[in-house]
Amino acid sequence: MTAPAGARPAKPRPGWGLVAGLVGFAALTWWAGGARYGIGFSVAEMIDNARRARRIVSDFFNPDWNFAPATVAPFVETLQMAILAAVIGCGAALIVAFLASRLTTPNNPVYLVDKGGLNVLRALPDLLYALVFVAAFSIGPLGGILALIMFNVGVVAKLLSETVDGVDTGPVEAAQAAGAGRLQTVRTAVFPQVLPNYLAYSLYAFELNLRASTVIGYVGAGGIGQLVQTQVARFAYGRVTVIIVEIFVIVFVIESISIALRRRLV
Amino acid sequence: MAQASTDPLTAPRTRPGTARPRPPRRPLRMALWLAVTGAVLWAALGVDVDLSDLLVGPGRLLSIAGLMFTPPDWAYAGRAFEGMLESIQIAWIGTLLGAVFSLPLGFLAAKNVTAATGSTVARQVLNGIRAVPELILAIAFVPILGLGAFAGTMAIGLHSIGTLGKLTAEVIEGIDAGPVEAARATGASTSAVMRWGVLPQVLPDVVAFWLYRFEINLRTSAILGLVGAGGVGGILQNTLQYRRWDKAGMTILVIVAATVAIDAVSSRIRRRIIAGPDRAVVVAPVEAT
16 A cells, blocks of 8 residues: 555545435425425424414413323223224234235235235325224224224234245245145244244234324224314313323333333244 | 154154153243233223124225225316325425434434433433324424424424434444444544444435335325325315215325325335345335334
């Protein structure tokens, strides 16, 4: 290494991919944030809005703690919805997942239909399911539970089918060589391999459920969200703050427990 | 297969007098299963569900689906698309806000670059932000910032700080310590170590997470309009409320088409960022939602 001092090699030019990415990023940001085509994002305007809404802001910062006892029953309902949806949804996801992996479902049409259906299922937001189910079934927790089940099947079946794709094929071949049928192969060679992951995904889905079940009530699907909706409609912002703080605490606690459990599983 | 049992390889291994050992007891596992079963029973018995609704629901669901999609109101596509564009804008700017603020917070929350107390505090702040769903944030922001896109953007931005900050911290904790030590050995200041030792290692993963978060945020911004926070959700709310099923069906089609198309583009870009020009790797972190 006897390069003469000062003769640093020229920096390589940035690749066209990077340049294109940066230009695309700038253009998208201008389009989305600018006032001309987009939302006209402006901090000054937001501060101005907030200043005019000073009464509302101060309402938010004056939580009405006396309201707390009235929130217990809706929270219990939220928790029940999350548990039921997680159990039913994760059970259904088990079947959907095995049908969405080539390893366990060599039958092409079945595989494609299942996989395609799963993608459509996942493209729709949970709140939309809640809206439709509330319209079709009834106002109350039933529509919410069904919506959460759809959401759970989408999340767990996707993650699990990817795990099934990646299992060690040795035991599968061994089972087949021993003359096991398809169901026996899945039961003895695939399922034990993915069980820890499956349990972890199910817990994860329960966490997501808990957070989702706090909001789907907003469209009438039961639980705490329904209470939020009625209090917002009455402009009782001090009560809304109470509910938000409670959601925060409950989600935080249950998530911490669930994350600790998941760590042990995987 | 009669002779198989005489084959020493496959003959049963039990010698006379050796009983199979008992499976070990697992009290913790038993307790856990009991707790889960109990919780499910409690939920199933306690929840206020009228099972007769389950009988009429599927029929009504089918008829609603029929009203929605056979055929959808094609003429409504333009209006729905406009709403979807606003949702995309909300998701983009919201993700950008989250990205800008989460990067420094992610550094603060990473145990290997920040002292223990500092990283614990930063991590708890991020966890706290994540615990409140976007829709709840939007509900709080709408009366303060006014109806429309601002409230949705801020709700998505704030929530994204929590999720992206946590992921950034985890990526930083997984880096190779070599470049950091090398930078230190040359006498680099802390900021220079971060800039040249840490950032180049984590940037591809972090940018890929930003894009992934944008995909998730798009799904969220499509529904935030339900609470008046801008985007296509407002249209959905109106059409469903007034039972204009064919218009709602068209709006749903637009949402699904736009979401799937943007997912496809975004996941390609993510793959390119992570793997470089030649290789192809799929990135979809479990924890990202």
